[in-house]
């Protein structure tokens with residue numbers, strides 16, 4: 001394949017969720033350009049409308065207008081978060097600081113995902129929860145007057161960290177947090193700082209003192225580096241070409257995959273970097289490379305958690321065995337991503353296994369061929385579609401439709417960028 005040209009990717013999913021939630025907490029009109037319009041973003045938008053905010057429809061290429069009322073209002077029906085863990089966990093945090101009851105649910109995948117990691121510390125702050133299905137959704141939250149929290153998080157998770165910061169914001173109480181190892185994405189901290197709040201860091205502790213209301217804002221969401229990673233992967237696996245992905249978020253807590261790719265022998269340049277609302281934004285330029293194996297250390301995992309499916313398929317084309325250390329957290333993503341990465345790599349003829357909490361992927365050069373079971377997990381579907389672009393490859397992903405969770409139109413974009421090399 002030749003993968004080349006200039007392209008963009010849809011808006012950052014994490015920043016879209018956060019800006020929609022914060023705009024709903026402001027009193028007045030905020031405008032969000034470049035927002036993601038995928039299924040997950042729509043789940044947040046739908047829930048916020050039920051909670052009293054006015055949101056214009058999420059349409060590609062158009063600015064989203066959010067009419068915030070300063071607080072959220074009691075919803076009349078259950079809040080369906082669809083497939084979106086970020087919607088559910090961040091909303092639980094925000095709702096913990098509101099004195100009414102709300103029930104959250106989600107699709108089959110989301111209902112199986114753990115929520116106690118969020119509800120246990122939120123309960124320490126004073127919110128109450130009624131579980132109906134153990135550690136998962138549906139779940140009813142009754143917010144209350146909150147007390148300050150000082151909490152050493154048991155997992156590095158930006159969703160947990162953000163839920164607690166948003167609870168502090170909604171409840172008007174100080175929150176101090178520490179992550180166990182590695183730094184998860186820090187978009188919430190950066191946005192809060194850009195809005196004038198104090199977020200300090202001292203000796204591994206993040207301290208947030210919420211003073212005053214969120215003001216309205218106008219902001220442009222950068223392209224999602226996690227979506228860009230799939231196109232970067234296609235360009236690295238190609239036989240020729242150069243691909244530029246313009247205006248992607250290059251926040252260092254999101255770009256761990258670039259460092260791993262460099263160790264594997266690929267050089268992705270980051271060009272024309274500027275800053276907007278505390279977030280660095282730049283162009284990624286990727287070219288083909290001969291890959292070699294590497295070890296991805298436990299401390300690196302939070303900074304590339306969503307890129308592991310992509311890195312694992314690239315590792316299956318590298319010389320040697322790549323090991324991803326301590327990736328058990330992948331078991332509780334949109335699917336059991338850990339088990340399914342290994343199972344699907346084996347299904348297309350590669351060697352991969354889960355050893356304890358680690359993932360081992362042995363590289364090879366046979367064309368990848370065989371069926372892939374995505375289990376409705378967008379990132380698995382996209383990673384294996386990229387692997388299918390390898391010369392001689394024949395991969396059948398059972399459901400490419402799920403790419404719309406984060407990257408609407410992905411199959412068409414990939415087809416448009418990849419052309420067959422002349423034999």
Ligand code: S3P
Pocket residue numbers: 013014015017086156157158159160162184185305306
């Ligand atoms: C996200 C955080 C990550 C990531 C998810 C989005 C966020 O999850 O996997 O896709 O926007 O905060 P964890 O925080 O659970 O690691």
